[in-house]
Amino acid sequence: MPALLLVNSWTIPRFWQDKQRAQAGERRIPESDLLRLALIGGSPGALLARRLFRHKTRKEPFSTQLFVIIALQVGVAIGLGIAFA
Template sequence: MRSVVPLLSVPVYAALFVWRDAVRAFPAGMLWIHVALSVLLAVVYAVDKSAARAGRWRVSERNLLVVGLLGGWPGGVVAQQVFRHKTRKRSFQLAFWATVVVNAVVVLLLV
């Protein structure tokens, strides 16, 4: 069974994003940058999962983490659950959620 807890992080973050934007407007296009990076990261997870199954060249974990850190992590969360990819590798999960926290803090407090 897929975990609902990681998926809950996406709407919670979206609500915080909207609240923060109402308090003090984000720079123009910030929402669309997050959306574009999220879609990109979800596609990259799908490609990496397919490559893993076929024994082909893989996307480095570092690249997955960097795109997530830049704002694509919501797409990463969804893709991890949908494709059941990178969900059991504890070291990756710890690094992934650390990038989520860093991105959220930077976006919600410093921008």
């Protein structure tokens, strides 16, 4: 659980940094980096950051890829829950 807290506490500021860079016309954080953070457990932070900062909410295919990651994570969590029941 501490690892998930750590990755989510890193994911949120990365989304904020990307938003700031976009507004300033600077070099952006690659979408693949943001999706990788979500994949390794930062998807709750990614969803929160999208909402808080209104960032990457309509961007495709980013949004679809993020929701596929979340669906896979939910499926794994359910599968693990069933396996340990």
